[in-house]
Amino acid sequence: MQERWNTQNRNRDLWLRPGDSVLEVFLTLCAQLTTHTACFDEFLGALSYTEMHQAVIALAIKISQYPEQCVGIMMPSSIGAYIAYFAVLLSGKTPVMINWSQGLREIRICAEITNVQRVLTSVRLMEHLNQTHGILDYPFDLVYIEEMRKKISWWEKIRIKMYTKLSPARLMWVFGVKGMRKHDIAVILFTSGTEQFPKGVPLSHENLIENQKACLKFFNPNEKDVMMSFLPPFHAYGFNSCSLFPLLIGLPIVFASNPLNPKKSVELIDSMGVTLMGSTPIFFDYILKTAKKQETSLSSLRLVVLGGDTLKDSLRVETQLQHPHITLHQGYGATECSPVITITTETSPKVQACVGKQIEGMDILIISKETHVPVSSGESGMVAVRGSSVFSGYLQGDPHQGFILLGGEYWYLTGDIGYIGASGDLFLLGRLSRFVKIGGEMVSLEALECILRESLPGALMQEQITLAVCEVPEDKVKLCLFTTFPTTLHEVNDVLKNAETSNIVKISYVHQVEKIPLLGVGKPDYASLHALAISLFG
Incomplete structure (x- = not known):
């Protein structure tokens, strides 16, 4: 497997192919890269784009028989999770990412909001959850993809071979999704529910693709790069930036299923030559401490972008001391923004509060908490954003909830307090909900x-x-x-x-x-x- 990984990943163009939808971009890539290795995980090994293509078609044939529109996916970071995602799209359904780490009450709310009746999952994940959480009474039917694969008939196998030879446009026509457009829903994620009940966030194909375009300019990957993804697919950063992004540009990706197993992550970084990684600060800290215990230098890793929480100065210093070859950047984002809003650059101040400059296609405005009007330069206030990566509104309820109308345009209120510094970087002071008046x-x-x-x-x-x-x-x-x-x-x-x-x-x-x-x-x-x-x- 290692030889295959090292010899078939080169001579490929790393860019986003044209297409109105995530599905169209993926199918175009499959048609072009064919035998190139797309991804690896510890259970399925290395898969080429052709093998992924076949698996997506096989699953889509089964899913297309479901009468309901929304189909849930409850899987860890893995090849199977993204085969399931593309298969749901190809079948003409809407993928809904279920956060299994939430309580049963929150999961029920998510299922009710989207009317999810079936959820694609894996035997391994459910065995793990049953051991750690006990057997839960989920409000939907669980469909195991391992079982679906066993039930493929001889006639379906013939169809899979036939469909694999079709052009992307023809294949989409066969499945009835040729009319998929950029403003259609590409995925439904949910807010984390850190401070209240989760809300349904529909992200369009345009939202996801435009955010990826901006990330592509920042990462600027080369033919020697390999990316690692271990954040779960229900997390916007893990889903789009760390997984869909490499899959859609032709960048080889290594999946690790459990971010709480840093020993496995370190092993994969070293054995697979991982060079790029997105993470939350706490999970990256676990990796650094494990690498120190195992006396490994993580020599292949060159760039890590942290998001989802504050990059503390102590973690930055620890990285510089232990692994000076690793460039560490901090990003800031929100599920509602697909998710990246800002990323630090080489010129950004190396301080804890600085989260960098806005990505291309994103505008930031700081407004007063009291008057809701823009504040003067350097003053703090609520962070508002607009751009092609920003969603159109939550599922159910007021479509303008979370937005504010300024100058005839709607801006999304992130719920964070911050200011724009003299360098043009955004500095965050904290969540508005994490401030109290005393x-x-x-x-x-x-x-x-x-x-x-x-x-x-x-x-x-x-x-x-x-x-x-x-x-x-x-x-x-x-x-x-x-x-x-x-x-x-x-x-x-x-x-x-x-x-x-x-x-x-x-x-x-x-x-x-x-x-x-x-x-x-x-x-x-x-x-x-x-x-x-x-x-x-x-």
Whole structure:
């Protein structure tokens, strides 16, 4: 397999082929690259574009028999997940990415919003989930792609061979999707539900492709590059930027199914010669610590773009010291923006709050929280964006929810607070929902967490997330600190006092938990923590 991977990945043009839809671009690529290796995972090995093409057609024949419009996909980062995705598109259905890391209540909401009745999944994932979460009563039928493959009839095998020889346009005509256009829905994702119930986010083919075009200019891959993807497909960054992007430009991609298994990720980086990677900061930190234990230099890795959370200065310094050959950049985005909004450049200030300049096709405006009018240069306010990558509105409810009308055009409000610096880069101060007003002052809960994380003895030198601060709604705002280690109110508030925070900022409650609940992408589940704080102290 390694020989095949190394010898058939060269002499290919890395660019986005023309097409109105993600499906058309993919089918065109399959027709051009044929025997070139497209991807690898530890279960299926290396697949060529022709092999992927055949698998997509085989699955699409089965899926096209479903009467419902929306078909769910609940799979980890893997070849199978994206075969399923393209197959759902080819069958004329709408792919819906299900986040299995959420609670059953949130999954039910997602299924109701989209009327999903069937979800494509894998035996391995369900065995893993049954072991870790117990057997859950999902609100839809589970369809195992391993079983679907076994049930392909001899007549269907003949059809697959015939269809594989058709041109992209002819194949789309056969499946009745020749009329697929750029404004049609290419995928339905969901907001993370970090602070409230998840919302359905329909992204069009144009949204995804335009975001990929901007990422292509930034990554500027060459024929020696190999990309790794381990973020789950329900995560916008993992889905579009880390997986669809390489698949649609002809860049070889290595899938790792579990971001919580950094040992496997390190092994694949070294054995497959991975050069490019997208990650969240916490998962990349796991990889660095594992590489250090295994005494490997990750010598092939040249560029890592982190998103989904703040790149802390300590992680940047650690990367520079351990692996000076790795260029580290930070991106900022939102599911609603397909997802990339900004990426740091070589000239961007190397500070924690800086998330870089807007990508091509994206405009950023900073507006006042109170008056909703643009602020002066350098002033902070709500971050609003517009562009070809921005979605058209949430499923159900008010189509303009989350947007603001300025100068006759709708801008999407990201929910973040920030400002544009003198360099033209965007600096983020935190989520609007993670600010609370205490004594007339706006206090960032993220800033408090940062202070406590760097000063409380129990939080120092820990690999896992060890604390989180939540608001407890009462007549007067009170703050609750959750920790995974023993501490006291006196110790906590002494740390805040020594950090010279405002005298009115104090923690009112401390509660030790076994672990901080996390979302599937490694960020704290503040919705669960908020509910726990209310039940304990509300």
